[in-house]
Amino acid sequence: MKPLRMKPHHRQGPRGFSLVELMVGLVIGLLAVVIVMQVFRLSEGMRRSTSGSGDAQTAGAVALSMLLFDLRQAGQGLATANTLGCSLSLPGGRSLSNLGPVVINSANVAAGDANTDTLLVAYGTGNGSPEGQRITGQTGSNTFNVPAPTAYSLNDRVIATPESRATPCALTLDRINAVPTSTLSLATGATGMTNGVLYNLGQAVHVAAYRVSGGQLATCNYMTQDCSSNAADNWATIAEGVISLRAQYTKDTSATMDAIVDTDGYNQTTPTAYCSGTDGWSRVLGLRLALVARSGQLEKDTVTAAAPDWAASAALPINLSGNTNWQRYRYKTFETTLPLRNMSWPGVVTGC
Secondary structure (H helix, E strand, O other), X not given: OOOOOOOOOOOOOOOOOOHHHHHHHHXXXXXXXXXXXXXXXXXXXXXXXXXXXXXXXXXXXXXXXXHHHHHOOOOOOOOOOOOOOOEXXXXXXXXXXXOOOXXXXXXXXXXXXXXXXXXXXXXXXXXXXXXXXXXXXXXXXOEEEOOOHHHOOOOOEXXXXXXXXXXXXXXXXXXXXXXXXXXXXXXXXXXXXXXXXXXXXXXXXXXXXXXXXXXXXXXXXXOOOOOOOOOHHHOEEEXXXXXXXXXXXXXXXXXXXXXXXXXXXXXXXXXXXXXXXXXXXXXXXXXXXXXXXXXXXXXXXXXXXXXXXXXXXXXXXXXXXXOOOHHHOOEEEEEEEEEOHHHHOOOOOOOO
């Protein structure tokens, strides 16, 4: 028997991908890349939208909290018939033409960006009565007698007002320049103040201006700087990304005052006297405020078709057209109506 012989096995050479296989693989790879890029684009868009909104939210919240801190104290120590609407001479030769707890678009404050408002906030920090003390007599132009002189301290800022309000009403922010004893010694003083009132504003009188300039909320301390000037050294930035500030007074415009804000009592008309029909300082009960913050991310396409609205858009619209590429940013509007507690505590004022 012949032995079985195995048929020799011939090994085939390596085979490559055919052109069809390569094309199919390439198409699948491209589809995978397109899908991945699409998912990435959507994810990145959502991230930018979220982070941009978060930036605006943070900037606006910080700016508004700083404003509200001052506005809640506006008028402390000086919200009376003897002081409001008067001119007030400040240290360093500066002066206010119309003293008020908060003045919208004051002539004493340099304007900010177009279509935005400015605020001038004033208040004292004294611990005495907001109604002041009666000046019982004078032994000199700068020596005053009051019932409780020890209620004052060295370097307290004070305002002396005459018994009858003068026309025009011009006052001076004075200073106690000696430790009080049985009398008070003032740095400047004034004659004819017997039976008038001396108001104690404490040692840290706050007179601050606020404005929006160059996409920033900036403030100026009127006690040390000239806020009517645009000089950069006079203004300090307190919040980035704030592009609009709008404000209105809230007033009691009833023929007979009832200390309730009326529907037609929202406007920017600044009173010039304490009692002046239905538009005096006695009728101002609060402030309506809108602050607009912008994200820091410039988007590729239009993401904001129209400027934000607020309660007073019909009369005072938020206009962002002065800002380059404004439609390619995202915005957050902060709006509040704030009672001015130092204006509302007297309630219904007789004679106004």
